[in-house]
Amino acid sequence: MEAASENGTGDISTESALVDDDVKFGFQRQEMYSENLSGSVNPYARHVFLCYKSHENWPARVESSDSDPLLKHLAGAIKDRKNDIAVKTLLTICESDCGTGLSDGDVLIFPDMIKHRGLEEANIDGFVEEVLVNGMSWAFGTQEELTGSYIFVCAHNTRDKRCGVCGPVLIEKFNKEIEVRGLKDEVFVSACSHVGGHKYAGNLIIYSAVQDGKVCGHWYGYVTPNDVPELLDQHIKKGEIIERIWRGEMGVPPVEKAEKVVELTNLNGNDLKENTKEVKENTRGCCQVANEFPCCRDDNLAAKKDRKKTCMFGLFSAKWEQHEIFTAAAVIGGVATVAVAYSFYKRSW
Template identity: 75%
Template sequence: MAAALENGTVDISTEAVVVDDDVKFGFQRQEMYTENLSGSVHPYERHVFLCYKTREDWPARVESSDSDLLPKRLAGAIKERKNDIAVKTLMTIFEGGAATGLSDGDVLIFPDMIKYRGLEESNVDSFVEEVIVNGKPWASGTPEVVTGSYVFVCAHSSRDKRCGVCGPALIEKFNEEIEVRALKDQVFVSACSHVGGHKYAGNLIIYSSVEDGKVSGHWYGYVTPNDVAELLDQHIKKGEIIERIWRGEMGVPPVEKADKAVEKSLPNGNDSKVNGKDDEKENTGGCCQGANGFSCCRDESSGPKKSTFNVNFFTKKWEQHEMFTAAAVVGAVATVAVAYSLYKRSR
């Protein structure tokens, strides 16, 4: 809002800056809605969140900052042991506070839906060895089960101005709508560090339990404050994906995500067949870059399967044709020989 000065005039400079930021970096920027979002999340199967300071404190590369040794140590330990870790694991920094009941050094792990408290630089190696690599409880801490839905909104301003403008506005709107719906004990919202895809800001991830007891992790992009109520009422309450802003989900490769998007657009919803035939696809090859510099690679493949025909069928047909032709030639030769013999006798 414009500020009122002592002489009664109005200072419009502050308001102008806010409007200018929104046009350049916020929800009115030109790149909004210019790209297809589905399949824009690199494949992964586990997400580790470290609670550490506030978004204003995070440097651009908080996971490698010499001034922030805890996140640097954890990120480094996970990266060093990546070949020993059975599932592709991402690590992200998030902001704690009274609303979440979490403080510096606390760790959330999805889809496990557990938290550990009080991680320190001195015990990072044991935590990674026991919990992340071996999948066992941490000897230095007690795992606590978490319930409800967790919304992580990228608000990493020092990394990208777009996230710095969009993220806080989304967090504020979420908190307002959560208050209205009396969901403070069921939905928890936190700012998080870079998760990939600055151009899709506002970016957010929602982790929550689904009906069959499993945990889903859905990514959304191009989210505006106008989408927040729908995310609460449709996605979190009813478990319905908001397709127009959906980027992908935990545990599902990009090719399968694209297939899911096609299935959702079909008349019968869950009918994955088109014209009576299954659309068979394979994952495309190559390596991808995970969030915060962690790499996650997939096996090389040649892309979509090509149609094949039955080679044996044509081989058999060709062999039959040759056999009939040979028989006809032999028969013709025999006929000529008999005719010639009769001709000689008649003379």
């Protein structure tokens, strides 16, 4: 906010603009908490983050920006090799040089907890081939092991102003709370590009090890600055999910997530009908090789066909059984008629 004027009052137009932005795009917007978040994450098994400049400099469509060939080439290379990559992989851009020691061209891979340094446009194809396709160590760059927890907050303003307004505020709040708790060497926060679902802003993803040592990526939406202390104290410190703002997690198919919603709903005593509807809506098989390249199919179609076949077979069986009953009755009736006629015939003799 601008400095106070000579008469001691602030810049009213600036204050009004900030309030207006918060109501339209920020934490006070009308759509906040209007949807059920659980199950709103497409399934994936690996997340690749390319560190590149500041979030203020990212183009709206990072995968097709001619002014940023490193981003465009990496996104294109992953798309071209999607049929060769064994696990569903998500590509996102994160901010470099933001207090995390990250530089342009660094690549972070989760859940592997590995950082590769030195990615350049000239060696992208080799990186994708060796690391993402073949699962090998990258011969060209330097590889380091990541420790601690990583929080990625969507602040992609050129893509959607909601994350552009909410993201920076959340990052500032996280850094302040991390400082208070003395977690600067354990928890790292960075802005990231579009992760899907700008309507859920503030959007963020947390990668951290849970109690059994397994690294999980949990997505949260409708996050406000008031949620930040709880995310640090409950999710990161205790490994407990905050259900009211939880969107889903890495490696969990939509059906399983939907079933988990029903299970949690039963425990909390909420309306089961609403969540049963969600199970039906989330039984779709999806893949997302890169953030901008989704491909989905409706697995319900085959199920519907199977159900239709079952119903048709059941109807046919019922009709066949009915036909058999009528036939048997006719045969019995015929035999009885012959017996009666034969009885009268004998008496006449």
